[in-house]
Amino acid sequence: MADLRPATTNGSANVDKSKNAGEIVPTGADRTASAATGRICARRTAEAARACGRVRYVAARNAFTRLMAPLFTLYLFATSLVASAIGGALGMAGGILVVPILTASGIPMRTAVAASLVSVIACSCASAAPLLRRRLTNIRLAIVLELATTLGALTGVFVAGLLPASFLSLLFAAILLLSARQMLARRLAPIGGSPAASRGLAKALALDASYPEPETGTEVAYVVHRIPLAMGLMYAAGLVSALLGIGSGVLKIPAMDSALRLPLKVSSATSNFMIGVTAAASAGAYFARGEIVPGIAGPVALGSVVGALLGARLLIAVSSERVRGGFVVVLVLLATQMALQAFGLGIAGAGGVR
Amino acid sequence: MSPLRAFERRVAVALEWGTWAACAAILTGLVWPAGHLLVTAGIALFIALPVLRVAGMVVEFVRIRDLRMGAVAALVLAILALAIVLNLQTNRGGG
Secondary structure: OOOHHHHOOOOOHHHHHOOOOOOOOOOHHHHHHHHHHHHHHOOOOHHHHHHHHHHHHHHHHHHHHOOOHHHHHHHHHHHHHHHHHHHHHOOOOOHHHHHHHHHHOOOOHHHHHHHHHHHHHHHHHHHHHHHHHOOOOOHHHHHHHHHHHHHHHHHHHHHHOOOOHHHHHHHHHHHHHHHHHHHHOOOOOOOOOOOOOOOHHHHHOOOOEEEEOOOOOOEEEEOOOOHHHHHHHHHHHHHHHHHHOOOOHHHHHHHHHHHHOOOHHHHHHHHHHHHHHHHHHHHHHHHHOOOOOHHHHHHHHHHHHHHHHHHHHHOOOOOOHHHHHHHHHHHHHHHHHHHHHHOOOOOHHHHOOO | OOOOHHHHHHHHHHHHHHHHHHHHHHHHHHHOOOOHHHHHHHHHHHHHHHHHHHHHHHHHHHHOOOHHHHHHHHHHHHHHHHHHHHHHHHHHHHO
16 A cells, blocks of 8 residues: 555645545545555555556446446446357357456456356356257266365355455466467367276266267267266366356366266367356356456356357358467467466556546 | 257257247346346346256256256256355455
């Protein structure tokens, strides 16, 4: 707080009033003042930056409740729609784009994570029905793996309160880079899934199944491998999902492909089905704590559902290498932005006060 | 073939209707000036949908006498309940 003072020397009474805006909630009249403070302290130390986050959050909330409300809502709706459509078109969840966009708009990390979790559930529910009807989802396997993902999410919700926002931003940057790498490396169909004898848990719970190949209509039987290993990876996926508000596809895909060795279509459908329950565990916790801001989570969820439905249509149209390359660049840029945010810097977008 | 086929179709229908209802509530709440609570209700419905789906699976597995899977589903439901109940307490305690 002391760091703020030199920057506001001889300042107007307005600036003085909002000097300790971190502790008090400024009224609408102070909005511009806190905006000014926000801009100044963006360039300050990490401590000041944290206070700045609070000021910006208050500014965002005031902006929502006052005359800016419709514009801000529209902005949230439109950006989540675009993020979700792009993500959907490339066969990955849009949640990974939503959080960086929200934090760059001045919304604090926890609020962004909570809002994103709701949109992750919304997208999972919206796209589950057609996959269920085409019999691509293995719901028996899903509920077994959900045991691990929900436990991970439960852990994540409690750990999230102990970790500083800067650590979460850094973790997010790492996950974004991991996603970029996964985008570059083609997903290979798992080998050797011959319907041989299944053992252990998969047999005890009768998890092996078959699915109708969409193109040919022939029934393909498959065996589920290495459940314990997959459960470990799924626990990590649930943990990261609760911490960062994403579906954690980056961590689920390796678990599904290399541990369980599922056919690609089955693993995509089952993963999507599971994401809803995983995110519901953490979103339910955030909801019970009163940390979900309806004015932010509402438009984001709505935009994401519309975007996901559009993205599924676009899937065939934009699967070229060039689009993938462009997306990798976007992911790397967002990773840089999140890393800068972790150190309280942030490029233009992060300084933008709302 | 699978006894779960009919159940899967019912889940698909329920999730579809639930998604539309939640979206409609949120949209109405955002457009209507006094509809703030509707947005919250829509969000709550979205969070409830997967939980209800797990509850449905508990009932279905018990109905088809697949008790092992029924126990797994019940455990998932218990974890979901725990996530909400534990945090309600911290909310009240922390003020």
